Amino acid sequence: MKNLIYLILPFCLIVFSCSKDNDDIKTNVAETNQLITIVQSGDWIITDFKENGIDGTANFEGFIFNFEEDNILTATSSTSTVSGTWRISHDSASDDDPGDDTDFNIFFNSPEEFTDLTNDWDVVSASASQMVLIHISGGSVETDNLTLTKN
DSSP states (O other): OHHHHHHHHHHHHHHHHOOOOOSSOOOOHHHHHHHHHHHTTSEEEEEEEEETTEEOGGGGTTOEEEEOGGGEEEEEOSSOEEEEEEEEEESSTTSSOOSSOEEEEEEEOSSHHHHTTOEEEEEEEEOSSEEEEEEEOTTOSOEEEEEEEEO
8 A cells, every 4th residue: 555655646746746838839949030030021910819808909900010120019000100029939937837938028018908918928829921829817717819910
């Protein structure tokens, strides 16, 4: 019986200490650099934005997003320009997700609709024409979703 406990205890420790993080893609540093190149290669529009299940896509209608060098992010419409910053990294130091993943950080100071985009997003999928991002806040069951499509 004692031997059985010694076998089960390490197994339980391993199983319960492992973190499952299946909501994002795993990339290496080269793939992260390729994603940076893709993001900077053109103009993007928001085709889906949901915060805690509430659709806020219309708040960004007419805005074209440009991810420039030096982490400068601009959103331009026919009537205004909003400035922010962005960063894509291959680490887990900039978010509340302990997984080794690709993080897409977006930051806007104002206006209020744009501050809703400020998050440490996980990359779910990415191609030359579309990026799907997700943010799960501190163990919450609510998620934020952001889809950027090449304009």
